[in-house]
Amino acid sequence: xxxxxxxxxxxxxxxxxxxxxxxxxxxxxxxxxxxxxxxxxxxxxxxxxxxxxxxxxxxxxxxxxxxxxxxxxxxxxxxxxxxxxxxxxxxxxxxxxxxxxxxxxxxxxxxxxxxxxxxxxxxxxxxxxxxxxxxxxxxxxxxxxxxxxxxxxxxxxxxxxxxxxxxxxxxxxxxx
Numbered sequence: 001x002x003x004x005x006x007x008x009x010x011x012x013x014x015x016x017x018x019x020x021x022x023x024x025x026x027x028x029x030x031x032x033x034x035x036x037x038x039x040x041x042x043x044x045x046x047x048x049x050x051x052x053x054x055x056x057x058x059x060x061x062x063x064x065x066x067x068x069x070x071x072x073x074x075x076x077x078x079x080x081x082x083x084x085x086x087x088x089x090x091x092x093x094x095x096x097x098x099x100x101x102x103x104x105x106x107x108x109x110x111x112x113x114x115x116x117x118x119x120x121x122x123x124x125x126x127x128x129x130x131x132x133x134x135x136x137x138x139x140x141x142x143x144x145x146x147x148x149x150x151x152x153x154x155x156x157x158x159x160x161x162x163x164x165x166x167x168x169x170x171x172x173x174x175x176x
Contacts, residue, residue: 018040
């Protein structure tokens with residue numbers, strides 16, 4: 001069978017990051033201008049300390065409008081980092097991680113440092129590819145087994161009968 005793919009195969013390089021002390025107005029422009037659903041927030045050593053999502057930005061805008069006070073830093077408005085994934089995690093474990101949080105993208109962290117991001121869509125694409133690979137492997141195995149010559153001795157017949165399904169046996173012993 002085909003192994004479950006890992007995050008490393010489907011993660012994306014991180015194109016944008018923010019720092020805790022970045023101005024929130026600049027951060028809004030990053031999310032709006034680049035159409036990122038969320039951006040990892042890092043410290044000076046590239047350790048992920050939070051994530052600034054579109055939802056965080058909407059919450060910030062509503063607060064600014066209601067309180068008539070704009071400003072602040074990313075650190076004032078970001079979501080704390082609770083969920084991360086590792087590059088060696090399989091996609092099923094990653095899917096389970098997404099179920100426990102509200103983010104559409106998660107930071108991928110290796111040895112404490114940000115190495116990329118993965119989205120729900122990336123996971124879905126990976127699971128689809130895995131499923132297709134499994135189907136192809138099953139077809140290949142079935143084709144290899146059904147390509148057997150008819151057994152010519154009683155011992156070969158006994159081995160064949162004991163190691164194949166009814167459908168496989170039917171294809172081996174069908175009339176030619």
